[in-house]
Amino acid sequence: MAMAASISLPRTSPSPRSLASIPSFRSSFCSTLQLDSIGKNSARRRSPRLSVSVTSAGLHFTEKASSLSFLERRESGFLHFVKYHGLGNDFILVDNRDSSEPRITPEQAVKLCDRNFGIGADGVIFAMPGVNGTDYTMRIFNSDGSEPEMCGNGVRCFARFIAELENLQGRHSFTVHTGAGLIIPELQDDGQVKVDMGEPILKASDVPTRLAPNADESVVKSDIEVDGVTWSVTCVSMGNPHCVTFGNKIDQNLQVDEINLAAIGPKFEHHEMFPARTNTEFVQVFSKSHLKMRVWERGAGATLACGTGACAVVVAAVLEGRAGRNCTVDLPGGPLQIGWNEQNNHVYMTGPAEVAFYGSVPLQ
Ligand SMILES: N[C@H](CCC[C@H](N)C(=O)O)C(=O)O
Numbered sequence: 001m002a003m004a005a006s007i008s009l010p011r012t013s014p015s016p017r018s019l020a021s022i023p024s025f026r027s028s029f030c031s032t033l034q035l036d037s038i039g040k041n042s043a044r045r046r047s048p049r050l051s052v053s054v055t056s057a058g059l060h061f062t063e064k065a066s067s068l069s070f071l072e073r074r075e076s077g078f079l080h081f082v083k084y085h086g087l088g089n090d091f092i093l094v095d096n097r098d099s100s101e102p103r104i105t106p107e108q109a110v111k112l113c114d115r116n117f118g119i120g121a122d123g124v125i126f127a128m129p130g131v132n133g134t135d136y137t138m139r140i141f142n143s144d145g146s147e148p149e150m151c152g153n154g155v156r157c158f159a160r161f162i163a164e165l166e167n168l169q170g171r172h173s174f175t176v177h178t179g180a181g182l183i184i185p186e187l188q189d190d191g192q193v194k195v196d197m198g199e200p201i202l203k204a205s206d207v208p209t210r211l212a213p214n215a216d217e218s219v220v221k222s223d224i225e226v227d228g229v230t231w232s233v234t235c236v237s238m239g240n241p242h243c244v245t246f247g248n249k250i251d252q253n254l255q256v257d258e259i260n261l262a263a264i265g266p267k268f269e270h271h272e273m274f275p276a277r278t279n280t281e282f283v284q285v286f287s288k289s290h291l292k293m294r295v296w297e298r299g300a301g302a303t304l305a306c307g308t309g310a311c312a313v314v315v316a317a318v319l320e321g322r323a324g325r326n327c328t329v330d331l332p333g334g335p336l337q338i339g340w341n342e343q344n345n346h347v348y349m350t351g352p353a354e355v356a357f358y359g360s361v362p363l364q
Contacts, residue, residue: 079104079112079363081119082161083356086153088304088333089122090356091140093161096126100137106145108363113143119361122300125154127161134182135174136162142299149179150239152307156193156353159185180239180308194350197308200315200340201237209235209243210273220319227267234316238347241278241298242312243268246285246322256284256294265296281309283316288323292330304333311347314338 082093092112096103102124104112109124111117121143128137138158140151155176162174173186184196202220204213211219211233219235224243231248235241247254259282268280277298284292293313295306310329317323318340325340337350 077362077364078360080358080360082164082358083119083121084157084161084353085333085356086156086305086307086351086353087331087336089153089306090120091151091154091157092119092121092124093157094124094126095161095165096128096139097136097165098129100128100131102126102128102139102141104141104363106141106147109141110143110145112361119359122297122303123151123154125151125158125161127158127165130175131177133175134177137177138183139179142297143301144299146299147179148240148299150183150197150308152195152197152238152309152311152349153305153351153353154307155183155185155195156307156349156351159187159193159195160353160355163187178239188350191352192350193353194348195307197238197311197347197349199345200312200347201239202235202315202319204235207235207237207241207278208275209241209278210275211235218319220316224271224273226271227264234319235278236312236315238308238311240308241274241276242281242309242316243274243278244281244283244313244316246283246317246320254282254284256282256292259294261294261296261302265302269296269298279306279309279312281306281313281316283313285317285322289327290330291317291323291327294332305331305336305351307336307349307351310336310338311340311349314340315347 079094084091084093094103103126104124112119112124113121123143124141126139128139130136138155139147140154141147158176173184176183176185181198183198186194188194201207202218204211204217204219207219209219211222211224213219219233221232221234223230224233229248229250231245233243233245235243265280269277279298280296281293286292291313293310295303295309297303297306310331313329314323314327317327318325325342327338329336329338339348341348
């Protein structure tokens with residue numbers, strides 16, 4: 001796929017009105033940058049467009065004719081997107097509200113996620129119409145083209161994306177149908193997003209894992225041999241499978257920064273004990289309320305953060321007696337606040353979601 005991407009950097013933080021009200025830069029392959037100051041339905045409104053020339057003397061702005069508003073341009077062959085990240089776990093967000101079929105294929109997602117030949121991302125996330133009474137549906141393709149059931153950092157980005165696309169009439173929360181079931185994000189006044197991630201799934205066959213379950217059908221502190229080393233693992237699903245480890249027979253107190261994820265991660269991901277592959281979290285315990293983790297994600301590799309993984313880590317830490325139900329989980333991209341509610345058995349995740357840039361790319 002030939003990439004002639006254009007990117008747009010928000011001059012101001014997006015207002016809840018419409019993404020189309022955000023000025024955008026269009027970088028082209030000539031020396032001129034075009035700044036589209038765009039208005040909603042600007043196809044009808046002659047909003048001005050500024051052209052920015054880059055010379056050795058600096059930037060020069062000149063008024064130009066209007067252009068279609070950013071996300072409303074529907075010319076065929078182009079994909080308009082917003083690049084978001086949750087603690088550096090980054091996603092291409094696509095406005096797919098007009099269809100229940102993703103606008104791009106998994107094969108196209110792989111190319112768009114490529115960090116050299118594409119936009120670069122850990123995945124592509126689609127905002128789609130709700131089903132069975134939910135407000136929206138979220139689907140996601142990993143950067144390898146596989147489709148996971150859920151994505152924690154991604155659903156926080158999804159929530160902020162929806163708030164930009166739609167006037168929520170003052171609502172701060174809405175329902176999202178996902179492969180992991182009903183997920184409810186809440187936009188907080190401080191810009192963070194709190195998500196009800198639902199209940200953890202512990203039954204071995206539902207994670208799924210082939211590891212021998214304990215009497216209560218869960219896999220807690222079970223041994224698994226990976227590359228000749230016996231690791232102690234606890235398996236938890238947050239809709240997607242997670243294998244959480246605090247150490248192995250050689251090293252019971254992991255220093256997670258010293259782990260060679262690229263070497264060991266794929267061996268867990270593709271292990272025969274995980275028929276749907278697995279995300280793998282390596283965890284260090286600082287205190288009963290402070291954990292540190294690194295993750296090798298199924299279908300995405302080493303990422304800077306994993307929201308479902310952080311939830312699985314706290315559940316595993318509680319089950320292993322290593323931590324309490326409310327923890328700060330430090331990830332390479334930053335901290336998440338995780339709470340596993342004893343009353344309703346739901347796990348709650350709170351963290352940021354930020355726009356990196358706006359863009360459009362031709363699709364072949
Ligand atoms: N790679 C994961 C999906 C994304 C999960 C992660 N990015 C998160 O924030 O939860 C999987 O295949 O299950």
